[in-house]
Amino acid sequence: IGANPNGDTIAAIATAVAAGAGSVAIVRLSGPQAEAIGRRLFVAPGSQAWESHRVLYGHVVDPADGRRVDEALLLLMRAPRSFTREDVVELHCHGGLVAVRQVLELVLAAGARLAGAGEFSQRAFLNGRLDLTRAEAIAEMVAARSRRAAELAMAGIDGGLQRRIGGLRERLLDQLAELEARVDFEEDLPPLDGALVRAELEAVRGELERLVAESRQGELLREGLRVAIVGRPNVGKSSLLNLLSRRERAIVTDLPGTTRDLLESDLVLDGVPLTLLDTAGIRPTDDRVELLGIERSRQALAGADAVLLLFDLLAGWTAADRELRALVPEGVPLLLVGNKLDALPPGAAPAGVPSAPPEAPLARISALTGAGRDDLVAALLGLCGAGEVQGLQVALNGRQRELAAAAATSLERALETAALGLPWDFWTIDLRAAIAGLGAITGEEVSEAVLERIFSRFCIGK
Ligand code: GDP
Ligand code: ZN
Structure with a gap:
């Protein structure tokens, strides 16, 4: 069962297209109508079965007059086993410009809507297929200009950044839980050692600052x-x-x-x-x-520079x-x-x-x-500080760096509060802000407006 069962079906050309270039061009559809549209436009000769994750050979045909528009392969990936976790159909057409555009027009005429920039990735994120750091790493892979930049993007796609940030967030959540429990049930629980809490917050703050410092190298790799x-x-x-x-x-x-x-x-x-x-x-x-x-x-x-x-x-x-x-x-x-x-x-x-x-x-x-x-x-x-890029494992992008730096500042404030000997619930204010900031990096806590902004920077068809 796919997510978004009543939603619309989006489509776009997923490959770079130019006249006289590109041996294959792919039109990608995602959504509840993807398979129906595919069946309407694609004629597969013989007894080829419309099964998920199987390639069909045939032609894209204009249903109005039966004219063959292109020879193509069709790949059906039924929900949830697809990039977006919705039903996905890919039409692998011949490269170039004219035929693939006609195929897209037929797909749109058959009821799909042209996808916005990054909309496939956005659906993948919303349907839980990817966290936000992985989605952003995919865009970085597309934009990579050097081998090291591509390696860094691949580490992000594999979840390297999500694990680092997610791990730090978990550690902060553990401390928050301890503090909040004391706020509500101080007398029923064993005493909490403030020095241990502070040491843990300090350790996480240090890790965040290291990530922020290293992000400069990542930026050099990405942007040159x-x-x-x-x-x-x-x-x-x-x-x-x-x-x-x-x-x-x-x-x-x-x-x-x-x-x-x-x-x-x-x-x-x-x-x-x-x-x-x-x-x-x-x-x-x-x-x-x-x-x-x-x-x-x-x-x-x-x-x-x-x-x-x-x-x-x-x-x-x-x-x-x-x-x-x-x-x-x-x-x-x-x-x-x-x-x-x-x-x-x-x-x-x-x-x-x-x-x-x-x-x-x-x-x-x-x-x-x-x-x-x-x-x-x-x-x-x-x-230029680019000498140390070789050892770099993960690197924050600009958005992530701002959030991580703000989270580190929040932790610093929480530590100041702690140093003043104020009650537990005062500690939790800035701690919560830090947790929210890290959640915005991974996408666990992020507003729709921010998501729109992030995904709109992706290319069409991604
Ligand atoms: P530009 O005007 O600064 O771009 O200088 P060019 O690169 O066009 O070089 C000007 C001239 O200096 C050319 O004749 C080059 O062959 C010569 N040249 C450039 N580098 C060297 C060098 O390291 N040694 C020698 N001997 N000649 C050089
Ligand atoms: Zn010159």
Whole structure:
């Protein structure tokens, strides 16, 4: 028996579709009418049985005129053994754009409603198939840009985060139960040791703060770092970008000022997805096009999570480099990169190069030969706090981090109350707030409005 027996049936194209691309496109239906609609539109030749979890071969046919719209496979998954725990029908059509859209139109004409973003996942959550952390991890899997990000999402789908948060919530519920029992029946129960309660609240608070601190790394894995490469014309920005991406993506020339537009390159370094922004040389100029490039460079610097400032070791740290340094916004991690190490005469100390302005670390490389590349990558990731992503097991997303941080603050307040020696029922106020916050992470305590907001960020058909 499926949940939502009187509810509507939703449908959507569940795969990415584009003309000339994708060998299979799937139209997915979920709800009480899914099977009836499937039987109306799908003709399976021979004596193929309409059984759950069995694939039928046949054609999607327009019931109005009997015209074959596409050759397809039909997969029926009856409730509750489906992703949504409702009756689900999947029509596996040929890829591309036109036929699959027609199939969807027929499905909608037959009585299904077009699904909103994330509505299948929302039903799966509401019907108890997934907790909220697992549902969000599925969306993160879809969005993953690197192998490590996908691994982290998979850990979430497996319930790693739900168990961590759910476990902490259980521990708080145990303490709440002890306290509440004392509020009501103090004289009938053995005395409660306040120090033990406080130690437990403190331990949970510490775990929450650790999770909050680690979430920064998870964010880097999910969203990637935006790194601006700036430097005077001809210091080797494009060459460095090529070296890091190991692709001939940027055009390298001997003419100063070739890189006029902002060039974005997506790559993965040590499991961390990065977007590198190669900028035009920032310098005073009368050239309109060049001016445009400078404006973009300023924008790149403004939006960057980190900056690589390249200078030429042969020329030394010049006044122009100093001016560029001054453009880097306060608080953005900066790595100075001395380039063209290969061209320095052996043993020669580069003339006029300060070891580095005191507040920024320095790497020396040759973008041409690749010398110093690994040290540069390690220094960059370390600078951004991305060095420790390898050991990460679970990671909170932004929503979860806010809730966990608020729960930790509530526990801190409960501990302050406890330290004042106030009666038990005073302790429970903030403890309850912490429990509610953790419940909002897993979805045990979450409002419909919040759910709508979360699932609306998913893609259609998920
Ligand atoms: P950009 O203007 O900062 O992007 O500089 P490019 O990457 O276009 O490089 C300008 C010139 O410097 C090209 O001729 C490169 O081959 C050369 N170059 C870049 N990196 C190095 C390096 O590490 N060593 C040497 N010897 N030449 C380099
Ligand atoms: Zn360039």
